[in-house]
Amino acid sequence: MVGETRPDGTLKILGVGQAPSRGVRKGEIVDFETAMKCVHEAVVDAEQKSDVMIRSVFVSVAGGHIQGFNNRGCVMLPEDRDEIDDQDVEDVKVNAREVSIPAQNAFLHSIIQHYHVDGQDGVLNPVGMLGQKLEADFHIVHGVRTRIQNTIRCVKELPLEVEDVVFGALASAQVVLTQHQKNLGALVVDIGGGTTDYILYVDGAIKQSGVLAVGGDHITNDISMGLRIPMARAEKLKIEEGSCVLGNCLPGETIVLKDDSGFAGKEIERETLNTIIHLRLRETFELLKRTVEEEPFINYVGAGIVITGGCSLLSGIDHLAGEIFEMPAHVTHAQTTSGLTSAAENPQFATAIGLLKYAQAVQVDRPRGGITRIFGRLFNRIR
Numbered sequence: 001m002v003g004e005t006r007p008d009g010t011l012k013i014l015g016v017g018q019a020p021s022r023g024v025r026k027g028e029i030v031d032f033e034t035a036m037k038c039v040h041e042a043v044v045d046a047e048q049k050s051d052v053m054i055r056s057v058f059v060s061v062a063g064g065h066i067q068g069f070n071n072r073g074c075v076m077l078p079e080d081r082d083e084i085d086d087q088d089v090e091d092v093k094v095n096a097r098e099v100s101i102p103a104q105n106a107f108l109h110s111i112i113q114h115y116h117v118d119g120q121d122g123v124l125n126p127v128g129m130l131g132q133k134l135e136a137d138f139h140i141v142h143g144v145r146t147r148i149q150n151t152i153r154c155v156k157e158l159p160l161e162v163e164d165v166v167f168g169a170l171a172s173a174q175v176v177l178t179q180h181q182k183n184l185g186a187l188v189v190d191i192g193g194g195t196t197d198y199i200l201y202v203d204g205a206i207k208q209s210g211v212l213a214v215g216g217d218h219i220t221n222d223i224s225m226g227l228r229i230p231m232a233r234a235e236k237l238k239i240e241e242g243s244c245v246l247g248n249c250l251p252g253e254t255i256v257l258k259d260d261s262g263f264a265g266k267e268i269e270r271e272t273l274n275t276i277i278h279l280r281l282r283e284t285f286e287l288l289k290r291t292v293e294e295e296p297f298i299n300y301v302g303a304g305i306v307i308t309g310g311c312s313l314l315s316g317i318d319h320l321a322g323e324i325f326e327m328p329a330h331v332t333h334a335q336t337t338s339g340l341t342s343a344a345e346n347p348q349f350a351t352a353i354g355l356l357k358y359a360q361a362v363q364v365d366r367p368r369g370g371i372t373r374i375f376g377r378l379f380n381r382i383r
Contacts, residue, residue, distance in 0.1 A: 001017075001046065001349065001352035001355065002046050003356040005360050011353070011356050011357060011360060013344060013353065013356070014050035014051075014052060015046050015047075015048075015049035015050025015052065016046060016349065016352075017041075017042040017044065017045030017046025017049060018042055019039075019042040019045065021038060021193060022037075022038050023036075023037075026064060026195060026213040026214075027062030027064075027168075027211065027213070027215075028062070028063040028147055028150075028194075029147075029151065029154060032153075035154055036157055039155060039158065043158065043160070054160065055160065056161035056162070056163050057155060057161070058162075058163050058165075058166060058355045058358060058359045058362075059151060059152070059155055059162055059165050059166070060167070060168040060351050060352075060355055061108070061147075061151050061166070061167060062167075062192070062197055063195065063211060063213070064195070064211050064212065065143045065147055065211075066108070066141065066142070066167060066210065066211045067141070067142060067209075067211075068139055068140065068199075068208060068209035068210055070113070070139055070140070071137075071138055071140055072096060072135055072137050073095035073096030073097075073098075073136050074092065074095060074133065074134070075088055075092045075095055075134050076132060076133055077131065077133070077134070082131065082132060083128065084117065084126045084129050085127060085128075086127055088126075089115075089127060089134070092134050093110055093112075093138065096110060096136060096138040096140070097138075097140065099140070101142050104144055104145055104146070105142045105144055105145060106142060106144075106145040106148060107140065107142050108141040108142055108148070108165060108166075108167055109140070109141040109170065110138045110140050111138060111139045111140075111141070111170075111205075111206050112136060112137075112205075113137040113138060113139055113205035113207070114136070115134065115135070116134075116135040117129050117133070117134055117135075118131040118133050139205070139207065139208075139209065141167050141170070141209055163359070163362075164359075166354075166355060167197070167199075167209065168190060168192075168195075168211075168351045169188055169190050169197035169198055169199040169211075169351075170354075170358070171350075171351045171355045171357075171358050172188060172190045172197070172199075172308055172309070172354045173188045173354065174354040174357040175334035175335060175353050176188060176332050176334060176354075181201070182201040182205075183204045184301075185201060185203070185300045185301040186201050186302075186303040186304065186305070186306055187199075187201075187298065187301050187304075187325075188200075188201075188308065189307050189309075189321070190307075190308050190309040190350060190351065191307065191309040191311035191317075192215050192216065192309045192310055192311065192351075193215050193216045193217045193310060194213070195211050195212065195213055195214070195215050196212040196215055196284055196288060196309075197209075197210075197211050197212075197309075198210060198211075198288060198291075198292070200292060202300045207297040208295060212287060212288060212291070214284050215309075215311060216238070216311035218280055219242075219277055219280045219281070219314075220234045220235045220238055221234075222279075222280050223242075223273065226272075226276045227268050227272070229257065229263070230263060233257060233260070233263060237255070237273065238277065238314070239313075241255050241270070241273060242273060242274070242315070243277065244277045244278040244281045244282075244317055245274065245278070245315060245316035245319065246271070248316075249270045249271055249274070252269070253269070253270045253271070254268060254269055255267070255268055255269075277314065281317065282320060282324065285321055285325070286324060289324055289325055301327065304322075304327045304328035304329055305322070305325055305327060305330075306329075307330065307332070307347075308331070308332055308350040309347055309348065309351075310347065310348040312347045313331075313347060317331065318330050318331050331347060332347065333347045333349075334349065334350050334353040334354070
């Protein structure tokens with residue numbers, strides 16, 4: 001996805017490059033050479049469509065190894081000084097990250113929730129305030145170092161520079177949620193091919209995040225096994241005919257699969273197809289509900305559930321999610337973009353457009369000539 005920032009702060013999408021996804025399973029690389037070819041094909045396609053030479057990229061990562069947790073950092077100001085400065089804010093962030101994560105893991109994000117100055121809660125920017133004790137609550141996202149590095153290497157071999165690595169659901173949330181929804185509290189569920197990524201906001205701050213290693217590919221596999229049809233036919237059937245709503249079709253209603261090379265054709269019951277889809281999605285949402293209910297934040301989600309990602313296009317998915325979580329749920333796509341409206345309005349591209357939005361925010365904060373430092377910091381962080 002290639003985009004540029006407009007003078008009014010909106011994003012204009014210049015081009016979208018696509019290639020069939022191969023060499024990746026459950027959001028992670030399982031065949032390095034094949035995955036690299038796919039990325040190369042998508043990049044070339046994007047360059048041709050946008051008329052832009054791509055040299056560096058922002059990359060999203062997923063996979064069941066990615067986890068999030070909350071932690072508080074604390075620093076005491078020296079006795080001869082009582083005004084909080086930028087270094088104190090940096091120190092409290094470092095302090096919050098001095099927490100034991102598995103030895104093989106690396107930090108991806110430390111995202112500020114709230115500051116506290118001498119016990120005063122809800123401070124948004126403590127720089128310049130007077131106080132002796134600065135505390136900060138952070139949401140920290142981390143994952144297995146080598147798996148993150150595999151993604152970086154896959155892109156660097158092309159060769160493209162990696163400006164930053166971003167957790168997929170964090171990117172999606174940048175463009176599918178408004179600030180008002182973040183303030184009210186919302187759970188973003190991004191259901192892709194191999195994974196279901198989620199991120200939960202309360203009072204405008206991220207409180208929970210993670211990845212379930214289950215997605216649309218699992219539904220396709222269930223259809224293929226259950227109906228005894230090839231995977232390619234199962235995927236087409238899921239997209240063109242599938243629904244997770246039960247009891248909505250006529251008794252005995254069938255779908256005819258035409259014969260193809262190596263496939264003799266078949267007639268299947270529509271309700272059977274919908275049942276397979278319904279059961280897998282129900283299981284996914286129930287697993288997600290159990291996961292987020294391990295902490296109390298789901299009780300403070302006022303804006304409900306926001307579903308995005310390619311799998312969100314399945315008919316009735318919002319009703320199923322709403323039924324299981326017992327709160328409003330709706331499907332959405334990226335907002336606040338111009339250019340290729342068909343891309344912006346497709347939930348499949350929410351993460352990619354979210355990366356553009358993330359990049360836009362980073363570019364605003366970044367001094368000129370700071371890219372080398374960003375690279376150094378990124379690889380030191382992952383290392």
